[in-house]
Amino acid sequence: MDADRTFEDFLSDPYAAFAVDLARRAGERLMALFAGAAADKEIRLKGPANLVTRADREVEAFLLQAVTARFPDHGYLGEEGARRPGGEFRWVADPLDGTTNFAHRVPVFTVSLALQRRDEIVLGVVCDPVLRELFVAGRGRGAWVLQDGAVPRRLEVSVTARLEDALLATGFSGTKVRPEHLRPLGRFLQVVHGVRNTGSAALHLAYVAAGRLDAFWEAGLNLWDVAAGLLLVEEAGGRVSDIHGGPLRSWDVLASNGHLHEAVVAVLNAP
Ligand code: IPD
Numbered sequence: 001m002d003a004d005r006t007f008e009d010f011l012s013d014p015y016a017a018f019a020v021d022l023a024r025r026a027g028e029r030l031m032a033l034f035a036g037a038a039a040d041k042e043i044r045l046k047g048p049a050n051l052v053t054r055a056d057r058e059v060e061a062f063l064l065q066a067v068t069a070r071f072p073d074h075g076y077l078g079e080e081g082a083r084r085p086g087g088e089f090r091w092v093a094d095p096l097d098g099t100t101n102f103a104h105r106v107p108v109f110t111v112s113l114a115l116q117r118r119d120e121i122v123l124g125v126v127c128d129p130v131l132r133e134l135f136v137a138g139r140g141r142g143a144w145v146l147q148d149g150a151v152p153r154r155l156e157v158s159v160t161a162r163l164e165d166a167l168l169a170t171g172f173s174g175t176k177v178r179p180e181h182l183r184p185l186g187r188f189l190q191v192v193h194g195v196r197n198t199g200s201a202a203l204h205l206a207y208v209a210a211g212r213l214d215a216f217w218e219a220g221l222n223l224w225d226v227a228a229g230l231l232l233v234e235e236a237g238g239r240v241s242d243i244h245g246g247p248l249r250s251w252d253v254l255a256s257n258g259h260l261h262e263a264v265v266a267v268l269n270a271p
């Protein structure tokens with residue numbers, strides 16, 4: 001299939017074109033705030049080890065305003081408290097995924113934006129404004145990565161079939177972390193090439209979709225962390241489940257290239 005042509009078709013959908021443009025502009029705003037002197041001065045604590053910066057709030061307000069102006073009948077759910085009831089459609093956004101990095105001036109963070117139709121996520125965009133990469137997916141339509149000036153490339157999960165050849169990622173949700181979340185980490189580290197924690201769950205999911213990581217798991221996430229990224233993984237040919245290998249009824253998430261799924265579930269759930 002001609003990836004270029006298919007991507008053009010995908011972008012002819014007004015929701016997709018809007019989401020791609022909005023996530024990109026939100027990413028530019030994050031970069032402007034990151035470069036500015038204010039970025040590291042306005043950290044607040046939402047709870048223990050749970051930071052929020054001026055950038056989280058500003059970009060959330062920007063996203064909500066843009067969605068409201070364009071689609072007044074759509075709902076909105078954002079991490080920083082923005083809520084708007086809607087009918088059939090709802091936008092789900094994490095304006096800054098990687099707040100702790102941002103606050104400490106570590107340049108690894110993303111914008112995550114998804115469109116939900118009734119109970120199903122139908123569109124997902126993860127923007128990495130630092131590396132200027134945009135990961136996009138439409139349900140049933142495929143997934144791509146857009147890099148500055150390059151032709152959009154189809155996303156495909158890796159073919160890694162043995163834990164011994166795998167690069168994994170995980171993350172920890174501050175005070176929600178329990179000993180059973182830490183135990184598997186030690187086990188994996190004995191076997192795999194490495195276990196990364198970049199500080200952005202959305203980026204981990206985008207990287208599983210891109211075949212850069214073979215699997216990612218994390219307990220205690222929220223819908224806005226994973227809405228876009230899980231669709232990316234599914235559309236790139238990967239598999240998603242809860243950390244026990246069952247259907248996703250909580251946001252204790254495992255996403256993999258599919259080949260490694262059972263092996264990762266086994267380690268995560270070993271007594
Ligand atoms: C966090 C990041 C991090 C994950 C945390 C999330 P935030 O989101 O995704 O990677 O480990 O569980 O809360 O707070 O930066 O939007």
Ligand code: CA
Pocket residue numbers: 094096097098201224225
């Ligand atoms: Ca987040």
Ligand code: CA
Pocket residue numbers: 056079094095096097098099
């Ligand atoms: Ca956030």
